[in-house]
Amino acid sequence: MAHAYLFEGDQGTGKAELALWFVKHLFCLALQENMPCEKCNNCLRIASQDHPDVVEIHPDGQSIKVDQIRALQSELTKSGFESAKKVVIIHQAEKMNTNSANSLLKFLEEPPANFMIILETQSLGKILPTIRSRCQIIHFQALSTKRLQSRLEAEQIPAKTAELLANLTNSYGKAVEISKDEWFNEARDAVIQWFNYLEKNDPQAFIYVQKKLVKTFKDKTQQQFAFEILAYFVKEKRNQVMRQKQSGLENYNRLLEEVLSANQKLEANVSFQNIAEQITLHIIFP
Numbered sequence: 001m002a003h004a005y006l007f008e009g010d011q012g013t014g015k016a017e018l019a020l021w022f023v024k025h026l027f028c029l030a031l032q033e034n035m036p037c038e039k040c041n042n043c044l045r046i047a048s049q050d051h052p053d054v055v056e057i058h059p060d061g062q063s064i065k066v067d068q069i070r071a072l073q074s075e076l077t078k079s080g081f082e083s084a085k086k087v088v089i090i091h092q093a094e095k096m097n098t099n100s101a102n103s104l105l106k107f108l109e110e111p112p113a114n115f116m117i118i119l120e121t122q123s124l125g126k127i128l129p130t131i132r133s134r135c136q137i138i139h140f141q142a143l144s145t146k147r148l149q150s151r152l153e154a155e156q157i158p159a160k161t162a163e164l165l166a167n168l169t170n171s172y173g174k175a176v177e178i179s180k181d182e183w184f185n186e187a188r189d190a191v192i193q194w195f196n197y198l199e200k201n202d203p204q205a206f207i208y209v210q211k212k213l214v215k216t217f218k219d220k221t222q223q224q225f226a227f228e229i230l231a232y233f234v235k236e237k238r239n240q241v242m243r244q245k246q247s248g249l250e251n252y253n254r255l256l257e258e259v260l261s262a263n264q265k266l267e268a269n270v271s272f273q274n275i276a277e278q279i280t281l282h283i284i285f286p
C-alpha cells in the first residue's frame, strides 16, 4: 500500500466514502471476506469520526492554514497512539495555501512509520506538482446520467424529478441537495409555465419573465439553472416530437438553440431579464 493517496474527482463521485471505507479496511478488527465488518469498535468509531488514530482536516474558512498542518505534524509525532497505524484525511486539499502545501510536502518527504495520508480534491490542477508526484493518484468518475437517475430513485425521489436532476448535475450529492431545496420545485414549475407559454406562442410569456422568472431566479447560479432546466424540457419535447414524427420540430430546434446560447450571454454579463425577454421575442415573433 502506498503511504500517500490523492483522490481526485467531482463532488458526489464518492471520494469521501471510499476514503472512509479504506480507513475502516485498515483498522477493522474482523474483516469479512476482505470487507470492513462495520460493527467492530474500530469500524464504528471511524464511522462516527471518533477514532484517535484517524485525523481529518477540513478547510478552516476559505483555506487550510499552515497552523493546521503544523498541529497535525506534532500530533503525529507524539507517542501514545492506540495502534501503530495513523491515517490522515485532508478534505478539499486544493485549499491548502502555499505555506500549508510546503509544510505538508516536507512531511511527505519523511513520513513517520506506518503513516498513511489521503488527500481529497475536486481540482487536481490546484495541487502542487511536487505533492502530486508523491501521491498515488486515484481518479473518480462521475456517474452516468442513467445510473445517477436510478440511484436517486432508490432514495425515493420520484422518477420524473430524478431524471431532471440527473440531467442537471452528475453529482449524486448535489442532486440530493437540490431535491431537498424547496426553491427547486418552485423554480421547475416556473420554467415549465414559461415553456408552456412559449410553445403556444402566448404573449404572456413576455410578461411572465418580469412577473415571475426575475423574482424566482435571483442570482447568476440560479439563472443558469433556469436555462438548464428549460433546455432539459425543450430537449425532452423535441425528442418526443421526433419519435412520434409530429409537426413543429423546427420550432423546438430554434428554441433549443436560443436556450443553449443563453448561458454564454449570462457569462458575458447580459442581464437575465434581457436574455429571457429576447428568447421570448425570437420565439413568439420570429
Ligand SMILES: [Zn+2]
Pocket (backbone or CB within 6 Å): 027, 028, 029, 030, 031, 036, 037, 038, 039, 040, 041, 042, 043, 044
Ligand atoms: Zn470492523
